[in-house]
Amino acid sequence: MNKGAVLSIDDDEGLRVVLTHYFEAEGYSVITAKDGAEASEKLQSGQVDVVLLDLVLPDTEGTSLIPIIRQATTAPIIVVSGKNDTTEKIICLEMGADDYLTKPFELRELKARVKAAIRRVKDNNKAQSTAxxxxxxxxxxxxxxxxxxxxxxxxxxxxxxxxxxxxxxxxxxxxxxxxxxxxxxxxxxxxxxxxxxxxxxxxxxxxxxxxxxxxxxxxxxxxxxxxxxxxxxxxxxx
The missing domain is CATH 1.10.10.10 (Winged helix-like DNA-binding domain superfamily/Winged helix DNA-binding domain)
Structure with a gap:
């Protein structure tokens, strides 16, 4: 059973491959994008349940992409970045991100955060559908x-x-x-x-x-x- 669709936006091809293999093995479908332009295309072409967003992209700053993602989907946004600055984290949250995880990270922790984010949305949907x-x-x-x-x-x-x-x-x-x-x-x-x-x-x-x-x-x-x-x-x- 598909546990949800994960969109990973990151210019690191190696990390995209790792995340794809890991999350697909865990029962998720994975969509990847190497930059902001490709991310916009992927958001328009299919439904996503959670977005993993890097802040350093070749064509744009990840922070500037947050409002664009918000216009395209209500899916939770988890920033996954090597930037460990508290101010950067605050800016992301103020712009509409739902969570922030600093690189390097444990895949199990990222999975737990993805699972929790998707579950919160599905629990709300379930409550509405049974009413x-x-x-x-x-x-x-x-x-x-x-x-x-x-x-x-x-x-x-x-x-x-x-x-x-x-x-x-x-x-x-x-x-x-x-x-x-x-x-x-x-x-x-x-x-x-x-x-x-x-x-x-x-x-x-x-x-x-x-x-x-x-x-x-x-x-x-x-x-x-x-x-x-x-x-x-x-x-x-x-």
Missing amino acids: PDAASETDKIVFGKFTLDRDQYQVFDEDGESIDVTIGEFQLLEALVSAPKRPLSREQLFERTRDGKFDIYDRAIDIQIGRIRKKLGEDGAKLIKTMRGVGYMYAPPE
Whole structure:
């Protein structure tokens, strides 16, 4: 059984070959691209379940490719790069990446991250498919002027316009609005959105909260409150 389609974007031919053999042996289908142009073509030609993105490509910077990938697919993006700079990691997360793994890495760890990313998406799909056809109320959560739509993995404003959240942002916001007036620690939010896998870039939650607030506009800081020494909490409007 195919466990999912992995798109590997990397200019290192040897690594592409290794990843292809490894993931295919593990039951995944693998699509590869050596640069940004080829990656764009592959994204248009087929469905992918997760994207592995190197930051150093011959025709573009990987960071500039993140928004292009986001326009083509909602699949999770895992940056796989030799750059170990914290600022670089923060930039990638701010631009829409869901995870970051530094080279060199253990193939088993990469597989675990791929598996977790795909499973989160499939679990959401399974929950939606088993819900009653008329269960629009359970598929949507209204908070303030916004509506979180589990069916579309998106959040819409009062005019019905999407605020364009990433899957990672959606899952984080869903965890918060599903527990109104209940402070959630960073550990709890990692557990609910990333299977509890902490990394040296554990500011990921803070970065995504900042992006979510910005997308929510002037209501962002009012709806998603910082609980000093604890984490974050969704505060429903009075």
